[in-house]
Amino acid sequence: MILEGAAIGVGAMDVWAKAASLLPSKCPVNWAPVGRWVWHLQTGKIFHDDIGTAQPYLYESPLGWAFHYAVSLAFGVISLWLVGPSRLQAPTFLPAWIFRMLMIGAGWFLL
Numbered sequence: 001m002i003l004e005g006a007a008i009g010v011g012a013m014d015v016w017a018k019a020a021s022l023l024p025s026k027c028p029v030n031w032a033p034v035g036r037w038v039w040h041l042q043t044g045k046i047f048h049d050d051i052g053t054a055q056p057y058l059y060e061s062p063l064g065w066a067f068h069y070a071v072s073l074a075f076g077v078i079s080l081w082l083v084g085p086s087r088l089q090a091p092t093f094l095p096a097w098i099f100r101m102l103m104i105g106a107g108w109f110l111l
Contacts, residue, residue, distance in 0.1 A: 007076065014072075031064030038067045075103045 017029045037048065039057040048054050057063070079099050080087065087095070 030061075031068050032061040033064065034067055035060035035062065035064030038063055071107070075099075 020026055021028050033051045036054055036057055037051055039060060040048070040054055045054075079096070082099070083095055
């Protein structure tokens with residue numbers, strides 16, 4: 001179930017990011033601010049008025065990418081855990097879309 005979750009979580013997020021980056025005026029994904037946010041979690045700070053003004057961290061971009069893949073894997077596994085592995089044999093759009101929107105919203109509103 002971990003491998004299927006990884007394929008669903010990482011695949012869906014990266015395919016979406018690549019498709020979105022092809023739109024006019026859309027910049028490529030920059031995971032450095034996420035890495036900076038993760039780095040500052042050790043100080044107990046979860047919310048920032050502007051993450052761009054927080055103290056930079058030298059390895060924030062690789063940390064952001066690593067966190068991206070960890071969250072993607074977790075979302076994929078949680079998704080399969082909620083709906084069951086039988087969903088892989090007969091997937092439907094609506095449950096996957098609802099779960100994805102909830103997970104995107106969680107990250108969006110937290111950060």
